[in-house]
Amino acid sequence: xxxxxxxxxxxxxxxxxxxxxxxxxxxxxRDGKVYASTTGIVKTINGGVRVIPVSGxxxxxxxxxxxxxxxxxxxNVVEVDLGGEMVAVLKLPERESxxxxxxxxxxxxxxxxxxxxxxxxxxNEGLQKIPSGILVTINSAKVxxxxxRKGSMIQLLRRExxxxxxxxxxxxxxxxxxxxxxxxAAIAAINLIDREAHKPGLTERAIQLLRKIKGGSxxxx
Amino acid sequence: xxxxKLIDENGLRAxxxxxxxxxxxxxxxxxxxxxxxxxxxxxxxxKIYAGVIGPREVHPKHxxxxxxxxxxxxxxxxxxxxxxxxxxxxxxxxxxxxxxxxEALETVVxxxxxxxxxxxxxxxxxxxxxxxxxxxxxxxxxALADAGxxxxxxxxxxxxxxxxxxxxxxxxxxxxxxxEADMPVAMAPNLNSIVxxxxxxxxxxxxxxxxxxMAQEAIxxxxxxxxxxxxxxxKVEPEGSEV
Numbered sequence: 001x002x003x004x005x006x007x008x009x010x011x012x013x014x015x016x017x018x019x020x021x022x023x024x025x026x027x028x029x030r031d032g033k034v035y036a037s038t039t040g041i042v043k044t045i046n047g048g049v050r051v052i053p054v055s056g057x058x059x060x061x062x063x064x065x066x067x068x069x070x071x072x073x074x075x076n077v078v079e080v081d082l083g084g085e086m087v088a089v090l091k092l093p094e095r096e097s098x099x100x101x102x103x104x105x106x107x108x109x110x111x112x113x114x115x116x117x118x119x120x121x122x123x124n125e126g127l128q129k130i131p132s133g134i135l136v137t138i139n140s141a142k143v144x145x146x147x148x149r150k151g152s153m154i155q156l157l158r159r160e161x162x163x164x165x166x167x168x169x170x171x172x173x174x175x176x177x178x179x180x181x182x183x184x185a186a187i188a189a190i191n192l193i194d195r196e197a198h199k200p201g202l203t204e205r206a207i208q209l210l211r212k213i214k215g216g217s218x219x220x221x
Numbered sequence: 222x223x224x225x226k227l228i229d230e231n232g233l234r235a236x237x238x239x240x241x242x243x244x245x246x247x248x249x250x251x252x253x254x255x256x257x258x259x260x261x262x263x264x265x266x267x268k269i270y271a272g273v274i275g276p277r278e279v280h281p282k283h284x285x286x287x288x289x290x291x292x293x294x295x296x297x298x299x300x301x302x303x304x305x306x307x308x309x310x311x312x313x314x315x316x317x318x319x320x321x322x323x324e325a326l327e328t329v330v331x332x333x334x335x336x337x338x339x340x341x342x343x344x345x346x347x348x349x350x351x352x353x354x355x356x357x358x359x360x361x362x363x364a365l366a367d368a369g370x371x372x373x374x375x376x377x378x379x380x381x382x383x384x385x386x387x388x389x390x391x392x393x394x395x396x397x398x399x400x401e402a403d404m405p406v407a408m409a410p411n412l413n414s415i416v417x418x419x420x421x422x423x424x425x426x427x428x429x430x431x432x433x434x435m436a437q438e439a440i441x442x443x444x445x446x447x448x449x450x451x452x453x454x455x456k457v458e459p460e461g462s463e464v
């Protein structure tokens with residue numbers, strides 16, 4: 001028996017269902033019932049009940065692609081700042097120099113290999129250095145909305161702004177555009193999504209905003 | 222100075238309330254920008270801000286726990302929140318209330334979900350008119366929910382007092398000062414569990430159980446207001462009202 005409406009805002013401790021097989025992210029089980037463990041939007045996905053958090057700091061999961069800034073290079077590890085006072089590491093094989101010749105201050109795009117009691121470990125495979133661009137930070141809970149279903153939102157932003165985006169699941173984003181006004185339009189759209197991710201009609205408003213800014217700069221040129 | 226009359230001939234209290242009546246309550250979530258979660262609460266004349274920062278790395282590092290997170294809580298009253306002089310730093314009362322509030326919140330927070338991290342909770346009393354620890358913990362619980370900290374339940378709290386021999390709900394400063402007993406109660410309503418229970422003064426066992434019943438009823442209402450405050454933050458305005 002389901003005790004919620006789809007896409008309803010739920011609060012911690014709210015009863016969701018009696019079917020404990022359906023427990024998903026953002027829920028917990030007690031006495032044979034499933035309750036919400038966080039404030040968020042409740043959705044049924046693939047038969048499981050999940051609560052998508054609407055706020056909160058980034059919680060790394062295996063397989064997440066993140067963006068970080070190299071904070072320190074030590075003999076065995078490279079420490080990477082993921083924002084939100086969170087530090088991840090890249091393990092270095094003995095006596096080898098850091099991959100991609102990473103140095104302090106470099107910006108990287110990497111996959112989370114493991115999390116847990118021993119800290120956040122990033123994978124050396126697929127590691128990329130981001131040479132340049134503008135770094136923007138948003139709330140990590142909004143990143144799925146920024147990417148959109150099957151990448152639809154981020155593709156739209158690419159098309160309408162003319163910029164390239166690197167998107168980290170931790171909320172760090174790097175923008176590269178052909179000119180400052182395109183980059184400005186991209187940043188404005190990203191901030192709009194950060195503020196209003198939970199409201200419907202977001203796609204329309206993002207398109208309108210981008211066209212307004214780019215249209216304006218076009219007239220001046 | 223003459224002791225004020227706390228209950229009149231009609232059974233009404235000094236501020237016109239019935240014995241089982243709560244003061245006017247106002248709650249708002251997400252009111253502070255530099256926190257991960259925040260809430261503001263007014264219960265009658267008591268006004269409190271709660272802020273939550275975290276989860277983040279533990280400082281000092283030797284206090285971190287390898288298998289679970291830690292919660293720090295600071296209950297503090299601004300020097301301008303009370304009539305009489307309140308020194309600037311932490312008094313013994315504030316240290317005690319910081320501890321009881323922390324212990325209450327620890328029972329519902331899923332600490333295993335953020336090992337080696339800490340969550341800081343700040344309860345700042347701006348104006349005190351009785352019931353500051355209970356309003357404070359109610360606001361702190363909202364701030365934790367606003368910050369997305371995983372929890373088993375929200376916590377709502379109120380105090381039951383004894384005034385001229387009668388049990389009354391949600392005592393204000395006057396009733397606290399001149400009454401015979403003050404019993405703050407905090408509960409996790411969905412878990413039906415008491416997470417904070419203190420008593421100043423004297424009550425019989427029957428009075429205490431009757432007081433707990435009164436508190437439980439009131440706590441259900443306060444919990445309803447908390448849920449509404451959290452939902453309001455994410456409600457969608459009808460088209461046309463957005464600027």
